[in-house]
Amino acid sequence: MGIKKILNKDVSNVVEESLTGYLTAYRKYYKKIEDYNAFYYKKHRQNKVALVIGGGSGHEPLFTGYCGAGLADAVACGNVCASPNPELITEAAKAVDQGKGVLFVYGNYAGDNLNFDMAEEMCQANGMKTAHVREWDDFASAPKDRITDRRGIAGDVYTIKIAGAACDAGLSLEEVVRITEKARDNTNTIGLATSPGTLPGNDKPTFEISDDEMEFGMGLHGEPGIERTKMMPCSDMVDRMYRELKLEMQLKAGDEVAVLVNGLGSTPLLELNLVYYELYKRIHKEGLKVYDAEIKTYCTCMEMGGFSITFLKMDDELKPYYDAPCFSPYYAKGSVASVTVDTNEDEQEIEFDETDVEPTTVVRSKEGVLEQLSVKDARNMLLYVADKIIANKPYLTEVDSAIGDGDHGIGMAGGMQKAKKKLLRMEDERNVYQIFETAGQAMLMSMGGASGVIFGSLYLAGAKGMEAKEILTAQDIAKMEEKSLIAIQKRGGARLGDKTMVDALAPAVEALKEHAGEGLLEMMKAAEYAAKQGVENTKQYIAKYGRAKSLLERAIGYQDAGATSVYLIFQGMREFIEGSMENN
Known part of the structure; x- marks a missing residue:
């Protein structure tokens, strides 16, 4: 079967067009930052550490869906599966900087690391105080002794949630970083892919897998996982993934975990609910405690088939930040007062450049070989x-x-x-x-x-x-x-x-x-x-x-x-x- 995508003829503007749709629908919450693929939450708190998140597009609702009250203050959106550039990140930070410092949270990928590092240098040159926390919850992507090589996937959600609460609590940048790193280091994820996603403009999927196969530990972009096997019943899938998580995190009876069951793009809720049912039976039987659980699509790769399971090991310090109210159109907890702004504010139309360059007419200064x-x-x-x-x-x-x-x-x-x-x-x-x-x-x-x-x-x-x-x-x-x-x-x-x-x-x-x-x-x-x-x-x-x-x-x-x-x-x-x- 051929690849079917709901796109316009010119896919080069897909990120701008998609972001325009999102920001137009939710314009009472958000404001675009000039001509950049970046935006901020209009009601973001003043006089606090600012939280800026970002990464490649195509993983929605990550990262756009985690900006709002008690969450990130601004988001920098890169091209599909590519990190945002340094200028875009810097402008996002400048839009929400309150003079208390800016924390960047993003996935641990080479492009993101390079671009956010350069953005931090640019911010610091402008007199801003900055720090970053890189998410590396995907323990299947590298062994523990190379933890800084691990990828960031659905665990971003928990790290962003707790970072946003720590910022809103008025903590110093150093304390916000400490709490955020603790959340990151207590978070692990394992995924399972059954079918690939496809990138706009590409004729081929991100990877190939037979109809009767699946792969444990595969990354969001089709990076290889732990093992490719034949399809198996849900109970067997979950059993394998639960055992891997429990071993990685050294969980024992009495430990409390928050649980995130995430669909990778095309997996229906009926199946995700079944995953949690099988998971909970094992957790309950072995004496672990579920502090909180959520089942939804949080971090995707277009229409990739499969799911991931994320555990956040809780303690008394993390719980208040996890429980703090937050709101965005895609993620909310508790009750947040006044999440919108005055609707009388003048609104600016969101625009993007759809023009393309004309074919180049190349002219040389002379015939023959150029000596200079x-x-x-x-x-x-x-x-x-x-x-x-x-x-x-x-x-x-x-x-x-x-x-x-x-x-x-x-x-x-x-x-x-x-x-x-x-x-x-x-x-x-x-x-x-x-x-x-x-x-x-x-x-x-x-x-x-x-x-x-x-x-x-x-x-x-x-x-x-x-x-x-x-x-x-x-x-x-x-x-x-x-x-x-x-x-x-x-x-x-x-x-x-x-x-x-x-x-x-x-x-x-x-x-x-x-x-x-x-x-x-x-x-x-x-x-x-x-x-x-x-x-x-x-x-x-x-x-x-x-x-x-x-x-x-x-x-x-x-x-x-x-x-x-x-x-x-x-x-x-x-x-x-x-x-x-x-x-x-």
């Missing part, structure tokens, strides 16, 4: 490279789908599209480094995910701070890309052999340095060849970063999508310099 790049040449070269990446979106999606979640092509194409919009406005620019800096900034601030920071830095980091010039030589380009590589490795930590874009970029940079004296074209040919070899080499490696890292040896034989993008970028630069451009 003028400002206009550099601009047109990056426009050509952007079109090349956009044209290769299906290919990059296919490469990423083999060992990732299939969103790399979408993210790269979207980032290049934003870069094109900025570059097309730079006809009168006189500083060639500003061309690269502007393109990189546009990518970094629009793509989200780890790719936004990394590929934005590919252009941005090397050009930033360089003395203005009107011409780039081969030596200038080699120096610029070396700076970018150093910045990327410092920011992300990846090294050769980690199965990342660095495996293509590092050898390309070495080739640039080695062949810079041979002229621009020969240097770029060498860099392109080195990047291509780097892509081939990634097939031999076990991934150390991103969602492919949980595949371990199963990632061998597949090339890295980020490295592939690096190769395409260098190929596009060489084609432009050589004058052998293809029709994208």
